[in-house]
Amino acid sequence: MSETIAQRRHMLMRYGSMIAGPLLCALIYFSMPSTYSLADGSVAQFSSAGRACLGVLVWMAIWWCFETVPIAVTSMLPMVLFPLFQVTKVSAAMAPYASDTVFLFLGAFMLAGGVMRWGLDRRIALVVMSFVGTTPKRMVFGLMLTTTFISAFMSNTATAAMMLPVAMALITLVHSTKAAGDPDAVTHERNFSLCILLALAYGASIGGMATLIGSPPNGIYMRFMEQTYGQVVSIASWMKVGVPVTLLLFIVSFFVLTGLMFRNMGGSVPGGKEWVRNELRSMGKLSTGEKAVGLCFLIAAVLWFSGAQLRGINIDGWQPFKYLTDAVIAMGMGIVPFLIPVDRKGTMAMDWKTANEAISWDVLLLFGGGLSLASAIQHTGVAQLIGAQVAVLAGSPFPVVLFGVVFIVTFATGVTSNTALAAMMMPLLAAVANALGLPPQPILMGTALAASATFILPISTPPNAIVFGTGKIKIADMFRAGILINFVAIFVITGVMLLLD
Secondary structure, three states, X not given: OHHHHHHHHHHHHHHHHHHHHHHHHHHHHHHOOOXXXXXXXXXXXXXXXXXXXXXXXXXXXXXXXXXXXXXXXXXXXXXXXXXHOOOOOHHHHHHHHHOHHHHHHHHHHHHHHHHHHOOHHHHHHHHHHHHHOOOHHHHHHHHHHHHHHHHOOOOHHHHHHHHXXXXXXXXXXXXXXXXXXXXXXXXXXXXXXXXXXXXXXXXHHHHOOOOOOOOHHHHHHHHHHHHHHOOOOOHHHHHHHHHHHHHHHHHHHHHHHHHHHOOOOOOOOOOHHHHHHHHHHHHOOOOHHHHHHHHHHHHHHHHHHHHHHHHOOOEOOEOOOOOOOHHHHHHHHHHHHHXXXXXXXXXXXXXXXXXXHHOOHHHHHHHHHHHHHHXXXXXXXXXXXXXXXHXXXXXXXXXXXXXXXXXHHHHHOOXXXXXXXXXXXXXXXXXXXXXXXXXXXXXXXXXXXXXOOOOOOHHHOHHHHHHHOOOOOOHHHHHHHHHHHHHHHHHHHHHHHHHHO
């Protein structure tokens, strides 16, 4: 009976959201004013394209949150609705689905598929467990700490893609060792899967806050301060604030995930470290396939680490690695395993059947839809409308203004590119700070940090989308954990800025 009631409730929510999405879209379009006030008191126009874009944003958010239709289907709405509602041209609506970020995902998925094909992910997971221990909390801590540290020095997307096979292998190991007949085994395993995947995604975003090179918004802040105020932002001056923010967010996020949201993950893996040693012994030496995909994996990691330096090489005006982006590296190392034979029969380190199974096509569509939506938000005035809302803070004390700005940016970055949002908000907030007679530097730095605090939705940031692509996380799971950590991030960023800046 209870199952029937639950099914009816699910169907009611599904059909209700199916109607609510387009209904709210229409309501927003016809009810939103055609003008709004800017921080300096002037009036800006809000076009019909902007109102339509805002309506589609709400429509897609509802369908994504309630999973009214498959996630990938909702992600394709911009290709149809934006041209029909004259938000953007057909080419502009569809181009983001083939962006370099999407191909970064594609290459990373192929590379991860090769790693999993030969069991290298399992070997890595066993080695990780031998160092950090075999309790679920220790495994989550080890993975999150590693991800956070690496992400401080390289792309958070590349970091998440690199660490995902390790997380998946740990999940597989926990599944393979659960006690038969244990009624709580399913709950323990599900909680562990959710916890370790979210820890990976959040660790990748949190780590990017620590250094100037950790996340694009940090670099945007640096360039803006130099161009606008002539103030040089050093690595040390950034880390004075960025490292405490990262450490506090890491500690609190780890506690929220393991001590609050998913604390019921069971005990140690049966047999503990002895079991791990036996498993490593039984795997024997590295196979040729493991060596091949491992080498590709290592080369990709080194290139991701050193990409900025390589792109900067200049030989008499010639930059040989100018276009060696993260996406090019991912695609290159995703393709190379198809060319490496691992035995005399002609077996290659990777085949298309394995790649096809490893690639989450729905996630590629999801991120394409998110990028298309983010682009429309920037070009139709919706982003400017969001930025103008800081005008309500006029006359408030500085801590209140800083908190309000961090709050707005943290939640706005959940539905648009953090890089684009930071680029758009910097000049707006600089003008607001000058108009209110407040110091711009802490407000702008808080904006850059808040732009990386993206924990709510898969489209918020590539690491979220990557872990969502495993199929083990629902949007509702990510939202419940992410909304709490979002608020934690707001207080942490505001507090650290006020104390240390």
